[in-house]
Amino acid sequence: MSLLNFFTRRSSAPVARERLQILLAHERAATGKSDLAAILQEEILAVIAKHMAIDRDKVQVKLDRGDSFSTLEIDIEMPALPKPAAKPTARKSA
Amino acid sequence: MSRVLVVTSGKGGVGKTTSTAALGAALAQSGKSVVLIDFDVGLRNLDLIMGAERRVVYDLINVIQGDAKLAQALIRDKRLENLSLLPASQTRDKDALTTEGVAKVIDQLREKFDWVICDSPAGIERGATHAMYHADVAVVVTNPEVSSVRDSDRIIGLLDSKTAKAEKGEQVEKHLLVTRYDAGRAARGEMLKVEDVLEILSIPLLGVVPESEEVLRASNLGSPVTLSAPNSAAARAYSDAARRLNGEKSDVIIPTERKSFLGKLFGSRVA
Numbered sequence: 001m002s003l004l005n006f007f008t009r010r011s012s013a014p015v016a017r018e019r020l021q022i023l024l025a026h027e028r029a030a031t032g033k034s035d036l037a038a039i040l041q042e043e044i045l046a047v048i049a050k051h052m053a054i055d056r057d058k059v060q061v062k063l064d065r066g067d068s069f070s071t072l073e074i075d076i077e078m079p080a081l082p083k084p085a086a087k088p089t090a091r092k093s094a
Numbered sequence: 095m096s097r098v099l100v101v102t103s104g105k106g107g108v109g110k111t112t113s114t115a116a117l118g119a120a121l122a123q124s125g126k127s128v129v130l131i132d133f134d135v136g137l138r139n140l141d142l143i144m145g146a147e148r149r150v151v152y153d154l155i156n157v158i159q160g161d162a163k164l165a166q167a168l169i170r171d172k173r174l175e176n177l178s179l180l181p182a183s184q185t186r187d188k189d190a191l192t193t194e195g196v197a198k199v200i201d202q203l204r205e206k207f208d209w210v211i212c213d214s215p216a217g218i219e220r221g222a223t224h225a226m227y228h229a230d231v232a233v234v235v236t237n238p239e240v241s242s243v244r245d246s247d248r249i250i251g252l253l254d255s256k257t258a259k260a261e262k263g264e265q266v267e268k269h270l271l272v273t274r275y276d277a278g279r280a281a282r283g284e285m286l287k288v289e290d291v292l293e294i295l296s297i298p299l300l301g302v303v304p305e306s307e308e309v310l311r312a313s314n315l316g317s318p319v320t321l322s323a324p325n326s327a328a329a330r331a332y333s334d335a336a337r338r339l340n341g342e343k344s345d346v347i348i349p350t351e352r353k354s355f356l357g358k359l360f361g362s363r364v365a
Binding site for chain 1: 251
């Protein structure tokens with residue numbers, strides 16, 4: 001190691017610390033999200049299934065956590081009604 | 095009251111088996127009856143670290159499958175009579191572990207021992223989840239290094255969700271054990287400090303085991319470091335940690351750099 005390197009080398013531990021803090025904040029939110037979203041998806045499916053037959057794959061629950069606010073997006077594709085005038089899909093966002 | 099402890103980490107090579115052996119021996123030295131279970135089916139090593147590799151006749155899988163009685167599979171330590179080992183199978187894989195089988199073995203061991211210590215395999219798969227499922231207490235072994243800290247964070251999440259305690263709405267008592275710590279490098283900003291790791295993982299600190307030549311020597315000899323070099327810094331850290339597990343309240347001593355006058359003058363890094 002040259003003398004110049006010796007004096008200019010920045011310590012790496014603070015970099016490690018910062019990288020971990022950012023990474024883990026994301027990973028913790030992601031694990032929490034998938035669990036909550038999965039639970040919501042199951043329960044919403046159960047409620048709708050009481051009243052009509054729906055395709056399990058056509059219910060999407062998306063949870064986005066933000067700093068100032070979070071959004072929960074529920075997208076349910078319902079089966080077409082026999083009447084031709086009926087809308088094929090209903091969308092709901094919260 | 096019997097307690098089940100899991101030694102876990104997520105990442106491999108951070109010192110789970112070394113810590114299981116050292117903590118187990120230290121708890122046994124304090125007068126408790128202790129059994130160590132190796133959950134690393136297919137890659138067992140606790141027998142080797144404990145110096146019992148030539149005494150293995152039956153193993154955990156034999157007991158689960160009813161091919162051997164628990165008493166036949168337990169190996170009693172030659173140095174400490176109240177310390178026993180239940181080895182893993184070397185020829186099977188982790189699919190041989192069944193939920194009911196593991197539960198039955200743990201229940202039987204709870205009746206006989208004060209401490210049932212489960213040495214978890216690395217990873218978050220079957221072996222690791224079986225090892226942690228019955229735990230009352232968890233020791234999360236972490237090196238002051240980014241990948242180890244990240245994996246420990248993941249394991250802490252699993253301890254809070256995938257254990258019998260969590261399913262009952264209770265909490266596994268979690269402790270952080272930092273191993274392979276180099277106070278000098280931490281002081282020079284080359285390694286995460288214990289305080290950094292604690293702040294990131296935010297579980298209580300059980301101990302800090304410094305990087306030590308005695309740990310490799312102990313594994314060479316097949317003896318827990320708390321027995322082979324009881325006065326070494328690593329062994330003292332493990333013994334202190336064992337006392338805390340037994341409920342003793344004392345502050346964790348975080349190793350600091352001890353430098354001679356000349357060392358301070360010239361720095362310990364010789365370019």
